[in-house]
Amino acid sequence: MIKEIKIDDIKYLFKKRNIDVNKGDFGKVGILGGSIKYSGAIKLANLSLASLRSGCGLVKVIVPKLIATSLIPNILEQTIYPYETLEDIKNAIKDLDTLAIGMGWDNADNHLEIIDYILKNYKGKLIIDADGLNILVNHLDLLKGSKAKIVLTPHLKEFSRLTNLNINKIEDDKFNLALNFAKENNVILVLKGHQNIVTDGIKIYLCECGTPGMATSGSGDVLSGILAGMLAYNDYNLITISASIMLNGLAGEIAEKNSTDISMLASDTINNISTAIKKIRNENVSPFKDI
Secondary structure: EEEEOOHHHHHHHHHHEEEEEEEHHOOOEEEEEEOOOOOHHHHHHHHHHHHOOOOEEEEEEEEEEHHHHHHHHOOOOEEEEEEEEOOHHHHOOOOOOEEEOOOOOOOOOOHHHHHHHHHHHHOOOEEEHHHHHHHOOOOHHHHHHHOOOOEEOOOHHHHHHHHOHHHHHHHHHHHHHHHHHHHHHEEEEEEOOOEEEEOOOOEEEEEOOOHHHOOOOOOOHHHHHHHHHHHHHHHOOHHHHHHHHHHHHHHHHHHHHHHHHHHHOOHHHHHHHHHHHHHHOOOOOOOOOOO
């Protein structure tokens, strides 16, 4: 089954909150990434901020101790958890509802060790993106027995590496390939593009949103941040993930209108998440036609 997702399909996830809620009602997110080679301080800060903007209660940024000081000036509402050992990471993730990993990593041996541990032991919702996906190449067997509820977010080139198929072949049969990959590996797959394919191996949801202005460094990090934030306090399913994609795309479209497709930055998308939520709440039809 293929279903095209519209704003009306996801609106209920953005209802107004009760007056007596607290941050503990909306989940804890961990962002695990960064490395000596690719510190990515601003990207990690943006990713974690996107999680907060999309509604989670708390974000913990888990980074190697040697780069923690470079991140501190970019962190306000989030908390920093420096790590040196796998044991540090075990302590950092044990109480998280959602964990996003791989951003700003490299292919160091200990990163495979970390992913291996997380996939075998972490039981929350897990988003793997960027270098996390690259580390999984030739190690997809780790996914199948995992206790986590996994979301993979590759673009076409990353999906090509994961499947060992060339991009032209993928484009010719992307629905079936995405569906089969998700089913075989027990994940929800988000195959990113202007037409985002979201599948759990049974159903396919299509999310057509976004803008050329989002073709800029850090845009994938923003989506991962929104996914982590939304999943922290919503169910792990296709509609929550589709809602995250639609929120990201709408915020990007609003940002492009304000900044132009040439000048917009990933941070412009983050800055327009709240406006996008207002649009989702107040429009009866898809606001993508009239922003």
